[in-house]
Amino acid sequence: MTVTPEMEQMLISVLKKTAELYGLEPQSEVSVVLADDQYIQALNREYRGKDTPTDVLSFALNEGDEPEIFEGPDEQLLGDIIISLETAKRQAEEYEHSVEREIAFLTVHGMLHLLGYDHIQEEDRLEMRQEEEAVLSSLGITRER
Numbered sequence: 001m002t003v004t005p006e007m008e009q010m011l012i013s014v015l016k017k018t019a020e021l022y023g024l025e026p027q028s029e030v031s032v033v034l035a036d037d038q039y040i041q042a043l044n045r046e047y048r049g050k051d052t053p054t055d056v057l058s059f060a061l062n063e064g065d066e067p068e069i070f071e072g073p074d075e076q077l078l079g080d081i082i083i084s085l086e087t088a089k090r091q092a093e094e095y096e097h098s099v100e101r102e103i104a105f106l107t108v109h110g111m112l113h114l115l116g117y118d119h120i121q122e123e124d125r126l127e128m129r130q131e132e133e134a135v136l137s138s139l140g141i142t143r144e145r
Contacts, residue, residue, distance in 0.1 A: 081110030
């Protein structure tokens, strides 16, 4: 699957809107990797013990006690989001919406994980879904798009 300039711009818009809505500093930094199923499966196996592809993985940099860096850059490093484009495409077909909408959703989902949200408990899953939809709808990204 080819990543278009429009997809890149959409990703940047989603990241910026999420940062704005959650009050992140302008110097906040996150990396996004658009991968294939083979790559994300290897990460999922190594870090989660699940030998299967998944749609998105997030690796937060602030999960533990991080050493303070003196006289370093003022950036707030949030972490990494890895999205499988192959899985995103399959899920978009399954949910009957565009691949762009699915990638936007997965980007927000990954960002929320970096911000401390989780979905292990049903109550948390519902809260996270509400937050995801709020970010997407603020950008005019609906299930039809």
